[in-house]
Amino acid sequence: MCQALFLPPGPSGGRACRARFFFLLNVDVSLMLAIGEYTLQTLDVQYFSLDGGSIFGVVPKVLWEKMIAPDHLNRVRLSMRVLLIRGKGRNILVDAAMGTAWSEKMKQIYDLSEWRLDEELQRADLKRRDITDVVFTHLHFDHVAGAFEERDGRLVSVFPNARFYVQRKNYEAASRPNMKEKSSYVFPFIEALEKSGSMELIDGCVELLPGVEMILRGNGHTAGHQLVRITGNDKTLVHGGDLIPSSAHLAVTRGLAFDIAPLEVIRDKIALLNDLLEKRWLLYFAHDPFIEAATVRRGEKHVVVDKMVKV
Numbered sequence: 001m002c003q004a005l006f007l008p009p010g011p012s013g014g015r016a017c018r019a020r021f022f023f024l025l026n027v028d029v030s031l032m033l034a035i036g037e038y039t040l041q042t043l044d045v046q047y048f049s050l051d052g053g054s055i056f057g058v059v060p061k062v063l064w065e066k067m068i069a070p071d072h073l074n075r076v077r078l079s080m081r082v083l084l085i086r087g088k089g090r091n092i093l094v095d096a097a098m099g100t101a102w103s104e105k106m107k108q109i110y111d112l113s114e115w116r117l118d119e120e121l122q123r124a125d126l127k128r129r130d131i132t133d134v135v136f137t138h139l140h141f142d143h144v145a146g147a148f149e150e151r152d153g154r155l156v157s158v159f160p161n162a163r164f165y166v167q168r169k170n171y172e173a174a175s176r177p178n179m180k181e182k183s184s185y186v187f188p189f190i191e192a193l194e195k196s197g198s199m200e201l202i203d204g205c206v207e208l209l210p211g212v213e214m215i216l217r218g219n220g221h222t223a224g225h226q227l228v229r230i231t232g233n234d235k236t237l238v239h240g241g242d243l244i245p246s247s248a249h250l251a252v253t254r255g256l257a258f259d260i261a262p263l264e265v266i267r268d269k270i271a272l273l274n275d276l277l278e279k280r281w282l283l284y285f286a287h288d289p290f291i292e293a294a295t296v297r298r299g300e301k302h303v304v305v306d307k308m309v310k311v
């Protein structure tokens, strides 16, 4: 059971080539997903590219390139979709993509797409100031940087009325990164988060609102990695963070080369997959280039997507 954290209500208010594999799947085309008292919507804000080897770790290219086709530099196109959760007078985001505060050189390295935050918020009839909470699964740059933008030479919050939630253990890891993760935790964004005055450090499982929980799981990707689980009316969706970032990572041994403890990732993935299978929970993919969310089933060799759900 999570500790409860009920705060007063706030104000209301370039893609990859699809591999053949995905055409065979079922799709549920509802555009906004209702779970209990909450509605969920994807903000399709930004795409980037990472080296295929870093995304699939020890998996040989001949296998992963059948799932997601690489570009001429061996990079794989990935989404950095943001999940919007609305209800009880709150507009909550899970993660914030990369945003705009990057040099031309870095934009090129990551083949960073345009930043469509305002257009996507407008589609939800919201403005930046309406966002009340941002939950970071972890503070790697592709999850935190978009919450900040450069103004007069300083990094400032994009969401002036939002509180930012991160696990204390993850904040500590980001503040003093180990050698492996030094380039994943980009210091100016961690410093901007500290200076924002809006950071809330949490410990373990915490219920942000009834039915919206932050769960400490995925410490093998990075210390203090958390998932977000939304439950209501017999329906549950789990945001897979970087524990299961795409449908291509459903096989338990397909981990990211960034993972700091691959065996821990495997253990946590098995536990999550068991819940998804037994309880028919939906899984939300942060980085999948094509699929926002899905139910899963046992396949011949490993767990696979059963029904895709558009969120």
Ligand SMILES: [Zn+2]
Binding pocket: 140, 142, 143, 242, 245, 287
């Ligand atoms: Zn990531």
